[in-house]
Amino acid sequence: MLLIAPAATLPAAATGVESRLDSMQYLNEVVVERRSTSRDAVIPAQSLGGKKLESLSALSVADAIRYFSGAQIKDYGGVGGIKSIDIRSMGTNHVGVFYDGLQLGNAQNGQIDLGKFSLDNIEEISMYNGQKSNIFQPAKDFGAAGTIYLRTRRPRFAEGRRTHVKLTMRTGSFGLANPSLLVEQKLSESVTANVSAEYTYATGRYRFRYRKVFSADGTLAWDTTATRHNGDIHSLRVEAGLFGRLDGGNWNLKAYYYDSDKGIPGAIVNNVWKNSQRQWDRNFFVQGHMQKLVGERYRFQANVKYAHDYMRYLNPDTTLMYIDNRFWQKELYVATAHNYAIIPDVWDANLSADYQWNSLNATLRDFAHPTRHTAWAALATAAQLGRLKLQASLLGTFVSDRAQAVAATGESRRRNASRHEWTPAAFVSYSAVASEHNVLNLRAFAKRSFRMPTFNDLYYTDLGNASLRPEKVNQYDLGLQYIFASGNNGALFHGLNLSADGYYNHVTDKIIAVPKGNGQYRWMMMNLGQVRIWGADITAQANFRLPGEVYVDAQLTYTYQLARDFSDPTDVADEAGTYKGQIAYIPRHSGSAVLHGAWRSVDLNYSFIYVGERYDNSSNIRANYVQPWYTHDLSAGYSLRLGTVKLKAQVEVNNLLNQQYEVIRNYPMPGRNYKLTLSMEM
Numbered sequence: 198m199l200l201i202a203p204a205a206t207l208p209a210a211a212t213g214v215e216s217r218l219d220s221m222q223y224l225n226e227v228v229v230e231r232r233s234t235s236r237d238a239v240i241p242a243q244s245l246g247g248k249k250l251e252s253l254s255a256l257s258v259a260d261a262i263r264y265f266s267g268a269q270i271k272d273y274g275g276v277g278g279i280k281s282i283d284i285r286s287m288g289t290n291h292v293g294v295f296y297d298g299l300q301l302g303n304a305q306n307g308q309i310d311l312g313k314f315s316l317d318n319i320e321e322i323s324m325y326n327g328q329k330s331n332i333f334q335p336a337k338d339f340g341a342a343g344t345i346y347l348r349t350r351r352p353r354f355a356e357g358r359r360t361h362v363k364l365t366m367r368t369g370s371f372g373l374a375n376p377s378l379l380v381e382q383k384l385s386e387s388v389t390a391n392v393s394a395e396y397t398y399a400t401g402r403y404r405f406r407y408r409k410v411f412s413a414d415g416t417l418a419w420d421t422t423a424t425r426h427n428g429d430i431h432s433l434r435v436e437a438g439l440f441g442r443l444d445g446g447n448w449n450l451k452a453y454y455y456d457s458d459k460g461i462p463g464a465i466v467n468n469v470w471k472n473s474q475r476q477w478d479r480n481f482f483v484q485g486h487m488q489k490l491v492g493e494r495y496r497f498q499a500n501v502k503y504a505h506d507y508m509r510y511l512n513p514d515t516t517l518m519y520i521d522n523r524f525w526q527k528e529l530y531v532a533t534a535h536n537y538a539i540i541p542d543v544w545d546a547n548l549s550a551d552y553q554w555n556s557l558n559a560t561l562r563d564f565a566h567p568t569r570h571t572a573w574a575a576l577a578t579a580a581q582l583g584r585l586k587l588q589a590s591l592l593g594t595f596v597s598d599r600a601q602a603v604a605a606t607g608e609s610r611r612r613n614a615s616r617h618e619w620t621p622a623a624f625v626s627y628s629a630v631a632s633e634h635n636v637l638n639l640r641a642f643a644k645r646s647f648r649m650p651t652f653n654d655l656y657y658t659d660l661g662n663a664s665l666r667p668e669k670v671n672q673y674d675l676g677l678q679y680i681f682a683s684g685n686n687g688a689l690f691h692g693l694n695l696s697a698d699g700y701y702n703h704v705t706d707k708i709i710a711v712p713k714g715n716g717q718y719r720w721m722m723m724n725l726g727q728v729r730i731w732g733a734d735i736t737a738q739a740n741f742r743l744p745g746e747v748y749v750d751a752q753l754t755y756t757y758q759l760a761r762d763f764s765d766p767t768d769v770a771d772e773a774g775t776y777k778g779q780i781a782y783i784p785r786h787s788g789s790a791v792l793h794g795a796w797r798s799v800d801l802n803y804s805f806i807y808v809g810e811r812y813d814n815s816s817n818i819r820a821n822y823v824q825p826w827y828t829h830d831l832s833a834g835y836s837l838r839l840g841t842v843k844l845k846a847q848v849e850v851n852n853l854l855n856q857q858y859e860v861i862r863n864y865p866m867p868g869r870n871y872k873l874t875l876s877m878e879m
Contacts, residue, residue, distance in 0.1 A: 245322045247321075252832060259272065264804070274462065289308045290651070297349055303506075304557060305653055327644050336573035340573065363877070367872060367874045392436070401427070401430060432459070448485070452482075487499050502531075505527055523559065531553075567612075569596065572594075589621070618667060668707055694739070732756065753790050774816060782813060826859070843878040846876075851871070
């Protein structure tokens with residue numbers, strides 16, 4: 198059996214094609230999935246899929262992404278806690294999250310809560326720096342500084358069968374009850390369908406240790422244990438999809454619904470241990486995709502999506518401020534992409550055009566009720582000249598905002614604003630070595646991108662600033678990848694994939710909140726920030742076949758980041774200054790390790806995550822210091838087949854050493870916890 202880490206491209210000099218295995222495959226002989234020659238993977242992705250994704254101690258998409266180098270997860274704790282991603286310190290709003298090829302949107306605050314997305318129906322997670330290395334895509338896909346692609350399961354059937362059913366039940370710590378159902382049906386030889394449903398309940402209660410030290414002299418203020426409250430969640434996810442094949446193409450339709458009611462446990466500050474805030478979410482979208490090859494050189498794809506999101510936030514605590522706000526978002530998106538092979542297998546060109554409409558309504562006083570019209574146009578090209586691969590793109594983004602606020606006096610204020618930006622990108626890869634068993638690729642890219650101010654940034658009552666400029670990023674990357682594949686089925690050492698990248702990112706016109714006047718609780722959004730980021734990502738993956746049909750694969754990642762705040766050169770008058778300080782919650786050193794083994798029907802997995810010391814503010818003083826943390830997780834699974842029925846049980850122990858830690862200050866994370874998963878497929 199040959200196993201290579203996800204997204205690794207193996208040398209195949211004799212045939213001139215690339216090979217790739219996305220996950221562990223337990224077969225008695227060597228099986229390699231063949232793909233046609235591709236000019237797309239100039240900058241390869243980090244990917245998790247198949248058996249490797251199943252074996253990780255992860256409940257949500259955010260839990261799995263922690264194992265990618267260069268990614269930081271902001272986690273507020275618990276099963277239902279908000280979890281967002283930051284790639285290479287550029288900020289959450291610069292990350293595009295795509296669900297089956299179409300981007301998830303949040304025009305209100307620009308952040309996607311990855312904790313909402315369970316792994317139950319996810320087949321593969323991929324992360325790209327810069328952009329996806331495929332020019333045949335919608336124009337919007339060229340816009341983000343970093344991207345996450347979530348690919349859901351496609352229907353598959355055993356020979357001679359037309360129906361596939363999978364039942365799963367998870368239970369464990371925090372009162373977790375998480376049943377799910379997947380039904381797949383073959384409607385015809387060219388059309389299949391599936392329905393996936395999942396319910397999650399958890400009390401969210403867990404014990405934690407809270408320790409406070411005075412920053413002035415380091416003396417202990419208190420050291421106690423308590424129980425985390427108000428972290429309960431009730432959520433329901435339902436998805437349905439249709440998948441079809443065309444002559445020279447394919448199409449799919451998907452409908453998605455998510456409904457949750459959860460508590461917000463809040464920060465542990467001022468000796469307050471309980472909070473009563475709650476949040477309700479209802480997210481719905483329907484989307485379609487179609488692509489087709491016309492003739493021998495022209496490919497066409499079309500995408501369409503409609504989304505409707507509702508969110509209610511309640512703070513019943515009148516000692517602070519009673520708040521009961523409701524928000525409604527709507528989104529309509531259409532896109533087309535046209536790819537033409539100028540010289541087949543050598544030079545392609547692509548032209549894409551997208552349009553999106555967003556609106557936001559709320560119950561806030563004097564709310565602006567904004568709408569946004571956005572158009573994207575992208576021209577991209579890709580070429581392969583022997584061992585040299587090239588890609589370049591130019592994206593034009595055209596935005597028009599309209600808002601109308603009605604004050605308590607009855608006065609109406611209208612705000613209209615238009616913006617446009619041109620953002621180029623260039624990628625290059627060269628195979629310095631390309632033999633049958635060894636490949637050495639050198640790569641580099643430069644890209645300019647930006648993110649529009651969100652509706653909250655621009656129009657939130659008493660906070661927004663309608664004059665904000667887009668936040669811009671310049672990215673530069675230089676890296677290499679070495680791949681070894683033994684080609685000997687009896688060899689102990691089967692494969693190695695080493696990857697290293699050095700990068701520099703420069704964020705300008707960063708949108709930050711600054712005090713407004715003399716009021717302690719009055720703030721305004723401004724373009725005052727500037728961040729410079731120097732970093733390195735290193736990944737090593739290896740796989741082995743030991744005697745006795747034992748298969749082992751291992752992965753190590755390391756990230757170094759020096760992300761410094763250059764916003765205000767005058768802010769160095771005392772030790773509390775922020776100029777050139779490491780920005781909030783970005784560790785200089787972080788990494789992970791995963792060791793996975795399989796023997797016949799048994800799977801074992803060990804994972805380790807380390808996040809170094811950080812500060813909760815760009816003022817890198819002792820009072821803002823946040824300690825490093827690490828966790829050890831273990832899981833074991835056993836599969837059993839009874840005729841056409843496959844049974845599997847998996848048990849997990851997370852945070853094995855019961856470390857007490859915080860990802861975000863004053864939001865304690867769970868200690869040692871357990872999970873049991875039982876599944877049946879037929």
